[in-house]
């Protein structure tokens with residue numbers, strides 16, 4: 234049987250070459266329809282969702298061990314581990330192949346199991362156990378450092394030695410399309426003598442990838458590179474909304490708190506680590522070499538293109554404001570996970586790790602408005618008469634990501650969020 238990543242595979246479901254969801258991808262999500270409002274697990278293929286609950290009920294998903302797709306989250310499936318993930322993906326690929334009549338010619342099952350994407354409501358794909366956010370793009374950390382500490386002290390002394398992170402909030406991770414309310418908080422601009430409480434004036438996005446942890450690790454245990462990799466189920470696009478003014482006043486000495494706690498948006502389709510395998514590449518050279526526990530024997534970065542577009546309420550269409558690549562990350566997701574467990578910190582099924590803002594070496598590759606507007610000093614013009622330094626009410630922010638194969642792309646769809654007033 235050909236490998237599910239084989240570029241020559243085709244599905245009987247029509248898939249446009251520009252689609253994010255060819256048979257080589259098969260990302261998992263949770264969806265419902267007006268006809269059947271129960272959220273359940275599906276896989277994206279072209280402009281359709283393949284209903285895995287229907288296939289499971291029809292006995293098409295092997296073994297009888299998989300009674301997990303009627304669940305309203307991916308948590309029970311992810312808990313089954315990498316061997317089952319791999320076997321299930323291979324079976325779904327087989328069922329969708331153009332030369333396999335099993336589903337293709339079974340009209341009754343096909344009608345029930347293939348739902349037009351336009352009719353599907355997409356839900357948060359996992360119940361997030363814990364959320365941790367990192368700060369692993371050297372370009373992003375350098376830009377921010379230059380802004381606030383000057384060129385000579387841009388990177389903090391610890392930065393080149395470990396993936397810096399903080400524990401975020403799982404309770405406010407939301408799915409694409411969820412409106413984001415402008416946060417309120419304590420503000421103390423440098424010119425004010427005392428703080429006040431009110432709506433954030435410097436609301437920002439952060440372009441990140443989210444890593445879905447699919448296996449637990451026990452308290453007290455460290456992880457090897459190989460163990461950490463096996464624990465990663467897949468990836469989503471992630472927008473780590475940030476209140477820069479709240480952050481500036483609150484973050485000393487313990488780091489961000491309310492500035493990051495109000496919302497984190499993720500894309501609805503989880504692209505598996507296995508589907509990204511053909512796009513793996515070596516990350517930037519690490520100098521000084523990391524301590525032995527953080528050293529990597531294999532390339533753990535991905536050639537994954539990323540776009541950010543912004544549309545103000547007065548504009549007809551969104552304008553691209555950033556195009557960068559996940560490959561620039563200095564610390565890989567595997568290194569982040571190894572470091573996270575290095576103290577003996579237990580990891581849970583459905584922990585979510587944010588990569589940290591992904592910027593690149595060029596000006597057009599800056600993954601936040603803080604960098605694009607250089608802390609508000611360089612407004613950008615989106616359309617005639619529409620200028621931005623930070624986000625305003627009614628602004629809609631869309632992130633997209635994809636790996637380009639030969640004649641197909643393994644894509645993530647999008648993560649969108651629109652800002653609504655603090656009220």
Ligand code: MN
Pocket residue numbers: 366367439441473587589590
């Ligand atoms: Mn972040």
